[in-house]
Amino acid sequence: MSPSVEPSWPTPLEPCDTLHGGLQRGRGDAVLAALERADDEARALLLDCILRDxxxxxxxxxxAVAYGELAWTLALDVEPLVERVRTCDPTDEFSEGADYRRDAGLARDVLCELARRGHRRALEVLRDYVAWGHRWNWVLxxxxxxxxxxxxxxxxxxIARRF
Known part of the structure; x- marks a missing residue:
């Protein structure tokens, strides 16, 4: 399964008795099942949940905490999250026609969780984001x-250069 680049809103939910549906709903049993599987499918489903909030x-x-912990444990590739943050950061959340479906909020928050756990790439990306990102204060x-x-x-x- 390949995660969609263009999220729809609201995200269609899979049946709750599937791993994907359980992860979408933040169910603990699904998190445990994903940890037990620790395979490419579990990583792909988690990535889909993060990219299509x-x-x-x-x-x-x-x-973010649950997805971040799961991403850390499953050694999720963070580059799709990095790409989402770089390409979907709102420049002005109050502008007419702002597309909230493309917001990178969950990806950004999961990167924060990973950075707090010691993920170097996540920290590097977020430190860079503080220089240019719209929601730099949330990241800080x-x-x-x-x-x-x-x-x-x-x-x-x-931060001083931003003003």
């Missing part, structure tokens, strides 16, 4: 929220 309400439903908070300031060391100058 299945949450009905992104403000009330958090999936995500990188520093557990108190480990090493991940944000030196970004003060990058």
């Amino acid at each position: 299945p949450r009905g309400n992104q403000q009330d439903e958090s999936r 908070r995500g990188l520093a929220e557990d108190g480990d300031l090493e991940r944000v060391r030196g970004l003060d100058e990058v």
Whole structure:
């Protein structure tokens, strides 16, 4: 299964008794099943869930921690997440015609989770994002929220250049 580049909204949900449907809904039994399988299909389904955010309400439903932990454990290739962040960052979320379906929010949040776990590529991408990304402050908070300031060391100058 290949993840769709163009997300639809709302994301069509697979049946809840399938691995894909369980992951889309954030079900713990599906996470455990994906961990047990730890195969290419589990990684592809997880990637699809991250790139085509299945949450009905992104403000009330958090999936980044669970998806991030699963991505870390399954050694998910982060390049599709990097590509989503680089190509789908909103330049002005209040502009007419803003396409929220293409928002990279979940991919960005999963990269933050991976960076906090020590994933070097995720950290590198997010530190770069602080220089140009629209939601740089969310990334900064995500990188520093557990108190480990090493991940944000030196970004003060990058942030100052934004103003």
